[in-house]
Amino acid sequence: MITLTELTKRFGTTTAVDNLSLTIAAGRVTGFLGPNGAGKSTTMRMILGLDRPDAGTALVDGRPYATLRHPLRAVGALLDARAVHPGRTPRAHLLAMARSNGIPSRRVDEVLATVGLTEVAGKRAGAFSLGMGQRLGIAGALLGDPGVLMFDEPVNGLDPDGVRWIRELMRSLAAEGRTVFVSSHLMSEVQLTADQLVVIGRGRLIADAPIGEVIAGSSLTAVRVRSPEPAALLRLRNRLADRQLAIEPVGDDELVITGTTVVEVGDLAHELGVRLHELSAREASLEQAYLELTGGSLEFVGTTAAHPTAHARIEAR
Numbered sequence: 001m002i003t004l005t006e007l008t009k010r011f012g013t014t015t016a017v018d019n020l021s022l023t024i025a026a027g028r029v030t031g032f033l034g035p036n037g038a039g040k041s042t043t044m045r046m047i048l049g050l051d052r053p054d055a056g057t058a059l060v061d062g063r064p065y066a067t068l069r070h071p072l073r074a075v076g077a078l079l080d081a082r083a084v085h086p087g088r089t090p091r092a093h094l095l096a097m098a099r100s101n102g103i104p105s106r107r108v109d110e111v112l113a114t115v116g117l118t119e120v121a122g123k124r125a126g127a128f129s130l131g132m133g134q135r136l137g138i139a140g141a142l143l144g145d146p147g148v149l150m151f152d153e154p155v156n157g158l159d160p161d162g163v164r165w166i167r168e169l170m171r172s173l174a175a176e177g178r179t180v181f182v183s184s185h186l187m188s189e190v191q192l193t194a195d196q197l198v199v200i201g202r203g204r205l206i207a208d209a210p211i212g213e214v215i216a217g218s219s220l221t222a223v224r225v226r227s228p229e230p231a232a233l234l235r236l237r238n239r240l241a242d243r244q245l246a247i248e249p250v251g252d253d254e255l256v257i258t259g260t261t262v263v264e265v266g267d268l269a270h271e272l273g274v275r276l277h278e279l280s281a282r283e284a285s286l287e288q289a290y291l292e293l294t295g296g297s298l299e300f301v302g303t304t305a306a307h308p309t310a311h312a313r314i315e316a317r
């Protein structure tokens, strides 16, 4: 478990992480989302004791990282896949890590096999592709068999097989009861991998909820209902309006309603004796829900206009 309490980090006049309080629970994959510059890496660095908070605390299983005697056995992390010295071999790199954390050297061969690098274990890491570097970083994270794992953009540079491999690895690590905290900009991938989402913008918490709730909260998640009887449909519309739901009529035979479920609308239609020709749910994608949530907290925006002013800074709503 990771516990953040009023965590704050400033760089000069920039508040990178702003009073962040949340718990990242064990036994599930928590996706960590936010626009560029939102403060994700800084948060992860503070959890790992690499950046010192200006206020608040970041605890791993109730303890600050710096007080862990064998940190790699408590928390494994992939932050920067290029962090390995180019002249070193994967085996030498992992052996050095193992030695400094009291981890038996046979564990090195185990993790090399897990990430599929056994055959290149004696080659210099400098010649590795980005995907191989990611795999080596993941091997380092797994080395101490830790209960908490953090990955910053782990699928970066991986081919489709590698992407699927990391997805299955994260799912299985969470199924073993570990805490898996992973940042990503790939919404389709997060939708397939994560159970819980933490969304931040400009260092502040925007959402901390199960993925289904985040999608259900989107204005693009809606129920569509069609009836061949306009008068009956109007009765249904009035009753839905009584419940303060947002209703968009389409012609006189269709309604699109947000903030409800097919169960609620179906039950109401039945109660009012409204004959239906369609009752369907339209679910927003995670990407649509995410863009709505973070729309006001973008730090850097580009444009597709003819005369781009890319990277203009915009103010928060």
Ligand SMILES: Nc1ncnc2c1ncn2[C@@H]1O[C@H](COP(=O)(O)OP(=O)(O)OP(=O)(O)O)[C@@H](O)[C@H]1O
Pocket (backbone or CB within 6 Å): 011, 014, 015, 016, 034, 035, 036, 037, 038, 039, 040, 041, 042, 043
């Ligand atoms: N060492 C540093 N010195 C100065 N400013 C920094 C430093 N590290 C981060 N920042 C600033 O803090 C803010 C948060 O950066 P951070 O890298 O944590 O965001 P992020 O969410 O990980 O972004 P990305 O998705 O682009 O990786 C940004 O405004 C960034 O410029």
